[in-house]
Amino acid sequence: MGTGTGIIALFLALAKENIKDFKSKIIASDISENALKCAKLNEKHNNLSNEITFIKSNLFASFPNSYKNSFSVIIFNPPYLPSISNTDYSDNHNNINENNDLTWDGGKQGFNIILKFLNQSKFYIKRSKRSHIYYITSSKTDLDLFYDILDRNGYKNQIIEREHYFFEDIILNRIDSMNF
């Protein structure tokens, strides 16, 4: 989800070439047409053509019904920073332009897109002990409120890694499919 340059999908496609039992399909989606163009170019430059299915979609809105309950793993490095202006770009998807801030603007508290993503993911992740959702938050996200909302909604979140980069801690989170 939010494939951007395609880096995560490309990494998985390279892993697939080298791991015999890795047979899963790789779907890469983004709301931005330009991001998808960039990801497709990177796929070509890495000689991985036709390994990845690309979808332009606002979160899961344009995913076909057949994808429901089918993903073993869903990964999203989302826009997770709090807005710096009064304009919340995270809700402004109908009005995208080249200068928009959808790459980083997660709304007032930084978790607007993440919550929407999680609420939709539960319909697309496969119900299995081995299915997981991985996503990023930051120390700049309003984490107390965010994790409290997850608790209240019954999502059992696990923090897998936390590392400091530049101005923030980057946090890798996981929710297991059985824990929604």
Ligand SMILES: C[S@@+](CC[C@H](N)C(=O)[O-])C[C@H]1O[C@@H](n2cnc3c(N)ncnc32)[C@H](O)[C@@H]1O
């Ligand atoms: C922080 S960037 C991550 C890019 C890339 N996955 C990476 O890890 O480098 C966030 C990406 O999410 C995309 N995005 C933002 N809102 C989205 C939405 N509602 N649906 C799908 N993609 C979205 C942005 O266009 C951007 O490419």
